[in-house]
Amino acid sequence: MTVVPAHRRSAALASYVAALSAYDLGPGGVHRGLPSSTISITIPEADSLEIGWFGRSGSPERFRAVVAGLHLDPAELRQRGSTRGVWLTLSPPAAAALLGVPASALSGQVADLADVAPAMAHLPERLADCRSWPQRRALIEEALLAGLDRNERNTGGRELPATLAALSGTARVQEAARLLGCSRRHLSGTVRGALGVTPKQYQRLLRFEAARGELVAAARDGTAGLATVAAAAGFADQAHLTREWRAMAGCTPTEWLRAEVLTGPSA
Template identity: 45%
Template sequence: MIPAPPVPVALRPYVAARIPYDVRFGAPGVHRGLPSTTLTLVLPLDDPLRVAWAGRPSTLHAAWGSLSGLHTEPAAVHHDGAQRGVQLALTLEGARVLLGRPAADLSGALTDLDEAAVPRPLRELPERLHAVPTWAGRVALVDRVLAALAAQRGDHAPRAEVARALALLTSGTRVSEVADEVGYSRRRLSSLVRAEAGLAPKAFQRLARFETARRELGRRPLAEVAALCGYSDQAHLSREWSALAGCTPTTWLREEFPFVQDRADGVPAGSGHDH
């Protein structure tokens, strides 16, 4: 775990987490990147990040800046026994402000910064990061670049009613009740959520529930996690975990949890490449 100051207050609407990582696995291998309601931006040190969608080796690519939009399948992150870098979890508002586009444009995408055509300061950030010798300096550089982008772009927040709908969906409110709350038909709500996040309301809500389960997994019995997160029972939780993470909760706890547990506090429930 690398000590780092919290995300600056001015960036918190856009950056759910900013995690400097230095992970030692002991041997080459692959670990899982979990789906999330945030976009994942990884800036690796030492070597390009090699990542693909799990079970689809043809999608493997290496990049000094890896960007993934919202997705409902796990990623496979290849490593040589160790990884270092900085990982960012960007909110939907952060996609608009920092990337200059709605998250829907990157839904299901696994790409690099050049292909994603992000603003130049972000494309130049990996090379600048490599020239900084300390973790404190690297984190400070990332924060400065993001703060400058946010200041330049001004207010590009999603429409207030769409932001409200997304917050209600994240909290577990039924889709029909969300539509009533924001004053839209279910069809109109679905169109607006898709345009912002790239997912239908129920799919977005599914990711939010998975994130909550991910936060609790390993900290209480599986049956309690299932009840707390709104799954019908433990079997339902296991089926959803297998579908979204590519393994059962028990397998994830055994293979991935020790590394996740060692990371800095404040990591969102599902953090994309999940270092």
């Protein structure tokens, strides 16, 4: 088998892979999975993951490796024993291009990686055999490239990336439709069919993620308060930011920072 050089793997996957990193859940092995506008894949090095949803009925489910679609609710991830693994996030078009299923099929839920992409079922065991981060990264990237080869007809063209770019660059759905030269109804149908969420929900997720990024930067630099973070992320004020975080994360921004950033994992 020909091994693709690291820089070529990264270049080929650049438009699909938003992040690829190692993680360590730290003491207790618990992590709050925040609402997300991307598809995430979490692959533990050894022990399986137990995942439950805050505010939803039902018992937590156990997965050897997990794929999570776009979701507006917080989840709890618990990994006993070894708390390390690999975590990556994919843009919505990557679901079809790399995994072979549309992002809408994964929206609001989690599933085992082996069920979503059977050809990647080997990754947890192969990952456990790796002895360095370059080996782990290469393993994951080679598997994603193989998925891209299998699903080359599912890349979806340029319409979806252009649609998502318009939504991310505007504050209102109607403005995004105007930029795209289509009706709001057409835009809504495109986004619902591809992502499983409405355009407004997608923009809500983007604003939430912008706030998360601003919060982390502010906490680490000690340069900004919640009011500044709220303004930078597009919220009306600090109270609006706090209400949205309670609704979407199940906690306040300060509580999340204390648990996940200042004393816990940053992923």
